Amino acid sequence: MAFLDFINISTVSAAVSLIGAAGIILLPKPVDKVIMFTLLEGGFLGMIVAAKYLDVAVAAAILDPISTVILLIAVIKINDVRKEKLKAQEEMNIA
Amino acid sequence: MDQVIYLIYILSFVIGMIIGLVLSYKKYTEPFVSKNIDIVALVISIIGWILLLNSQLIMLIPQYISITIGLFLVALVLGMRPGYGRFELVIGFIVSGIIWITGMVLL
């Protein structure tokens, strides 16, 4: 059963965050990346909890969604901007 | 006191040059004539260089006075307006150089 000893909150959260990191790096679409980013942050949160610093975990838990929201807004906005730009170009081409 | 003496040397040199310039402008009106040798300047230059270089040989007056005067006289010639006083200066230097060498050899 020594093998199962390795499965504790630290290693699990390390694995989660590594998966999250891989996801951020490899997935092509920004929105997917934002989702994977929450995974990464989740793993990190797990680590803080494993270290038993609950106050830090609370603060991080509040800050994480905010950063996700900011990232999301930015991604949406930039997609908007790019769409506008494409449209403007097409109009130019038609005209 | 050393530095005071150096200051005096430098001052006499500078003043000599200024006076030399003023006098030579009075004396020569045309610019840049380099051929003939001015006897007065030659004499001044020879005396000046001798006083300057051979100050050890002159026992009559203290060394620093002779150097001061020598510098002043040399500067008179050195400071003459452009084109004048070059040969006089060189001749004076050579003459006093010879005297200095002979003095060194003899004494």
Next chain:
Amino acid sequence: MNLMANILLNVLIAFLVGSVLLGLYRKVVARVQSRPGPPIIQYLLHLLKFYIKESSFPKTAAMPFYIGIASILMVIWISAVIVGPVTQGSLLIIFGIYAIHKIVEHNAGSSSGSPYGKLSCVRAVYSAAAEVPLFAVLVIIYLKTGSMGISDIINYQAVNGPLLYAIPLAAAMYLVLIISKAQYTPFSITKGKDIVSGYETEHFGLLRGYLMISESIMWYMLLWIFLTVFLGPISPIAYIIGMVGITVGIAFISATSPLLNPNHSVILQIIFAIIGIVGSILMLNVL
């Protein structure tokens, strides 16, 4: 002798010798280029003339600053004399003075509002990139002698012989620095012929007098530092001969060499500095 009188004496000596040397410099340049050239005393007379002339200030100048900067130049070089010949203090202070000199050079140019001054100012900033590393030869001297005090360095040389033979590259670097401070040499881009008188273009009367006095003191001090820290304890006659010799030599360089484009000049100096510093440190370690 009391300190005040000592300072006064040394400053006067520095000023007179420096201005005569600068006059000699112009004369030699002229003779090499087979012109009659001005009398040797011309620089000094020029300076005195500016004192008598009316001072006028450009309408566009940045006012208290424009005057202050010219006076600061004089103050710092007088303090260089105090640190150097009078008290034989730390070379680092001279380094600092040189840094401030660069600043003044830069700002004397830009404070007038003249485009020539401005160009000279930009070049001064630019050339600081090269000149400050050159001045860093002092560090090499420290590495060699173990002290920054001028008196300690003199004592060291009295025992071990002149530093000129021990760290020739450093001496060469310092000479390059002196060259860059002389007029019309390849490295003196701040006062190149193409920008009239460089940072002095818009200074008239008394202020120009200040600038010229400080320049003559600067020239004396640069040569004095060279002779003192590289040749050790030498007699006043040797100082005079050395100063005249270096001045004449640099005048030859100035008279025969072209002016460089600022970029090239600065980067050449940087290359000199790199070669000098790396080479000297290598030599220190190997020998």
Next chain:
Amino acid sequence: MLDIYVWFYTGCALMILGSIATVIGPGVKDPVIRTLNTEVAAVGVSMIFLTYNHTIALLTFVASTLIITMILLRAIVRLEEMEAKV
């Protein structure tokens, strides 16, 4: 004790991975993606802080990373809007 090493080396791995991904990762021509990739390295730094028990610094770092991200994204969006070529 093992925990500490797990945190530390995960942090190190994330930092190196994140920085490589930021510089030459797929699709980093898009500045938004590049900025997102820096977040990986930032989380790695947080983990290293956690290892050393720099918890106050960690708290500040988490907050200030958010602010930096915000600033960067603002600049990116603004520049994109201006159609600037940078």
Next chain:
Amino acid sequence: MDIATLSGQVFGYIPLGDIVLYFTPFNLFLFGGALLFTLLIALSNTETQVEARFGSLEDREVKVDIGEFKIRRFLAIVCGLATAGAMITGDLFNFTLFAALIGIVNLGLVAAVKMVDVLDSAFQYGIIAMISSLPLFGGAAIVLATTGTLSILELANSTVTPMVTFGSMLLLMGIAGETGVAPFYATKAEMFRTPGSPFLVIIHLSSLLVIVRAIEILLIINKPF
């Protein structure tokens, strides 16, 4: 002590906890110089650049408007004070922070200008200043890790290891970058083309004085003997 052979006898200290400021003739001279310039800047107007126009006989006057003048004067004074502080500080990390402050203020001094070229070089300089926070703080941290202290007075007595040398090399690069000194000066030289000479002087002043002081500090730390 090495400090005495380098920059002269120590005159006095200002203890602020762990950060001890000290005065030697060298430090005092630079300190005084920086303060003098700051005072001069605080009192000065800006100059007017007069440029000829193409195709006509008129001149164009380039002036600094009043809003810009105020903000730049403020930044210039801060920069002067920071430079003065960097001259007398006796703590390595404190010094690097002074350098960082000088960097950001220098950036600000030219950021207020409207010329594209100047803004461009301000941006490039800013990038360098930011990059150099790595060698600055990193170098100081490496020195701290090796010697266990940051006070220059203590560092003067510590032993030199390759790590200290590496740390101080990083520090030197950091200072060079932060102040924009050789051979990276080109970014800065462009910035000097704008009007506002009293404020520009402080950019130059700060970088040169900080470099001079940095050399002193590095010599103290590294003790070639």
Next chain:
Amino acid sequence: MTGAEVLVPNVVSPLVVSIYKPAIVVGLLTGFIALLGIAFKKGDLTALILTDLVGLAMLVIVAAVATDLAEALVLPGLVVELAEILAIGEILMSREMRKTEKPVGLIPLPLSLDMEILDTAPAFLAIILVVHGCFLTGFTGGAVAGVGILFYVLSKTIRGVPTHIWEGIAGISGMAWVLWLVGFLLFFVAPQYWLLGLFLSACGIMVKVASKVGLIGVMGREEFKREK
């Protein structure tokens, strides 16, 4: 409770000493990668993003010393990074604006965001963060509370801020800075009032940092929350 020796040992623990080398190597490597990126990738924006990465490398190198002092030194590093990115980003934007000289580009595009979280969450999260920030005080509290304010301001729909309000907030932060300076001086002038000095310093810094971060939120709102 354990003894004083356990609370504060005489030397740094061997565990930390053993992981110093990997930490430094990671810091140097990250810095190296980021610097090479700056050197070989074109584009000013790229350089700006990558300098952020360089800053992270710096933080690791400083943190690796693993003492309380190191932690106290991390905070300046953070602040410097944040401040410089802010200033340089702004300069980059204004430069590009001058370069393109397109008046249309000056005004951010309108964007209608219908996100649930932006209607319900801000007040709640912001209050928690600000309260927590006030409890923490200091840099940390300032950053935490500041993020709360930033988020709140960002998600408000009213666009723009009159200049005088901006200047007012900036003025408050300036006063907070003075407060902090007074606190600092108090420590050395009158050590018996150290507690007062401590509170002045801590609260001054917090107010200062928080208000500034809030203003960043205002700047962000220009971009992200503009409605017709």
Next chain:
Amino acid sequence: MRSLGRILNDLANPDNIPRLFSLVLGIVLIAGLLVPFALNDHQLYPRPEPQSQINAQDPLAPYDRGGVVIADFGLNGNFLLEPGITKAQYPENSAAIGKITGYISPMGISVRDTTLYFGTSIYSSPGGLIDEILYYTRGFDTVLESSILMMAFVVASWVALHFTMKREEEE
């Protein structure tokens, strides 16, 4: 010779300078890997081994540095019996050394008595070693870093208000 001149001109172009600088710095960093790195274990302000305090169920972990608090809010300065442990560089320069480290605000005391896991919060509110270092023994650093933040903000907000946001023109 001409190509040399071109190289020299390129070196003077501001756009290339950051790249040159970062290249040089990168090389220096990678050369740094050759240096034998080792942490000197005699440091100022040392801290206990990571996680040791929290594992010992210390409610003030990880910043417990000793000191006994009496929270009587008397303004006579006698708040504690015993200052905390600090290993400052120059303890003689700081008269009240250790007191900030030992201090816990009354709210902090109540938090300490209720839960084990809020040490960071307690010690980030006024008091604690970090505060002692930041505001007292190395307070001058904090003067600078808050000034840096302020200056950066002055610059950024000036640029933003006058160029980037351009509110006046728009409305």
